[in-house]
Amino acid sequence: SVLADNEYDVRLWSRNADQVAEINRLHTNNRFLPGITLPEGIRATDDIADAVTGAELVLFAATSASMREVAAKAASYISPETLIVHATKGFETGTLKRMTTVLAEELPVDPKRLVVLSGPSHAEEVVKRQPTTVVVASESLEAAEHAQDALITSFFRVYTNPDVVGVEVAGAIKNIIALGAGLTDGLGFGDNAKAALLTRGLSEITRLGMAMGANPLTFSGLAGVGDLIVTGTSKLSRNWRAGSMLAEGLPLQDVLDRMGMVVEGVRTTKAAHELSRTYGVVMPITEQLYQVLFEGKQPRKAAEDLMGRLRKHEMEDIAAP
Ligand SMILES: NC(=O)c1ccc[n+]([C@@H]2O[C@H](COP(=O)([O-])OP(=O)(O)OC[C@H]3O[C@@H](n4cnc5c(N)ncnc54)[C@H](O)[C@@H]3O)[C@@H](O)[C@H]2O)c1
Numbered sequence: 001s002v003l004a005d006n007e008y009d010v011r012l013w014s015r016n017a018d019q020v021a022e023i024n025r026l027h028t029n030n031r032f033l034p035g036i037t038l039p040e041g042i043r044a045t046d047d048i049a050d051a052v053t054g055a056e057l058v059l060f061a062a063t064s065a066s067m068r069e070v071a072a073k074a075a076s077y078i079s080p081e082t083l084i085v086h087a088t089k090g091f092e093t094g095t096l097k098r099m100t101t102v103l104a105e106e107l108p109v110d111p112k113r114l115v116v117l118s119g120p121s122h123a124e125e126v127v128k129r130q131p132t133t134v135v136v137a138s139e140s141l142e143a144a145e146h147a148q149d150a151l152i153t154s155f156f157r158v159y160t161n162p163d164v165v166g167v168e169v170a171g172a173i174k175n176i177i178a179l180g181a182g183l184t185d186g187l188g189f190g191d192n193a194k195a196a197l198l199t200r201g202l203s204e205i206t207r208l209g210m211a212m213g214a215n216p217l218t219f220s221g222l223a224g225v226g227d228l229i230v231t232g233t234s235k236l237s238r239n240w241r242a243g244s245m246l247a248e249g250l251p252l253q254d255v256l257d258r259m260g261m262v263v264e265g266v267r268t269t270k271a272a273h274e275l276s277r278t279y280g281v282v283m284p285i286t287e288q289l290y291q292v293l294f295e296g297k298q299p300r301k302a303a304e305d306l307m308g309r310l311r312k313h314e315m316e317d318i319a320a321p
């Protein structure tokens with residue numbers, strides 16, 4: 001939608017032929033964006049070669065679970081000079097790789113052509129052209145500025161940042177904290193508890209990010225604090241909503257079935273649980289969420305265990321860079 005507003009000739013790929021027909025005939029996408037009319041400049045296709053061949057910029061917005069498969073499908077139609085941007089918030093299951101690593105492995109482009117787009121940006125608000133700010137990060141300033149040029153509009157403000165690791169880690173881990181925020185609200189706790197969870201969650205994101213090589217300042221930016229606020233406090237967030245349904249006692253699979261859209265925080269909790277061990281980083285909220293999601297722990301007991309941890313210095317587990 002944003003690219004079409006910037007007069008790009010947008011080709012949108014979907015594997016779902018009915019969805020393609022609906023977008024082309026009616027300019028709507030009722031299942032995912034009810035009540036919205038999409039710009040005329042978007043043409044949908046279920047042929048990935050048609051979508052990608054000759055494109056100046058390819059924007060991947062696959063789920064983290066399908067990124068490698070989708071990138072592999074597109075690879076032979078992408079040329080080395082194509083600018084690759086992704087908007088996916090998660091790690092690859094099993095390998096725990098970041099999305100730019102997956103794309104670098106699958107696509108015939110220099111890693112300097114890869115950009116991650118992140119920040120507080122519910123799709124439902126972006127398509128309504130409500131003011132939104134995001135960040136694009138790349139190893140190459142030229143690539144980040146190219147993405148900034150392509151995407152910036154009067155209602156969609158795009159900042160650049162060289163910290164790819166920080167932006168990707170922040171975008172992924174905030175979904176765990178958003179699940180926790182939904183649980184907190186669902187349990188009927190107050191604003192103090194929510195503020196505590198978001199703030200201590202940010203500590204957790206920062207610790208893991210720094211251990212993986214990120215700049216700690218990135219976490220006070222749009223991909224960090226910005227996205228934590230939007231996902232941890234908004235009912236538009238699928239992660240928040242999933243957390244609040246878990247607090248009602250619904251089993252995880254029922255929650256995911258009811259959502260019918262990706263809840264990245266679930267897979268990311270598993271990935272971060274493993275990353276915390278690999279990097280030797282203390283992640284108590286992630287640990288408790290892992291036990292709730294995968295080991296049947298009661299959410300209320302998880303909250304008690306977080307509150308009952310050994311007393312600490314506020315910055316204790318943040319290692320000097
Ligand atoms: N929705 C948002 O507001 C938003 C904002 C920023 C970033 N993101 C990120 O974008 C990514 C995608 O999120 P979403 O909101 O579009 O999820 P979604 O669940 O709404 O849509 C995902 C789509 O991908 C399709 N899909 C799944 N596996 C596929 C495969 N193997 N091949 C082809 N298509 C496949 C599904 O059928 C579905 O249409 C996530 O990582 C999410 O965190 C979402």
Ligand SMILES: O=P(O)(O)OC[C@H](O)CO
Nearest residue numbers: 119120121122237238239
């Ligand atoms: O709906 P969520 O929880 O997947 O969040 C969507 C975006 O990441 C918000 O920036």
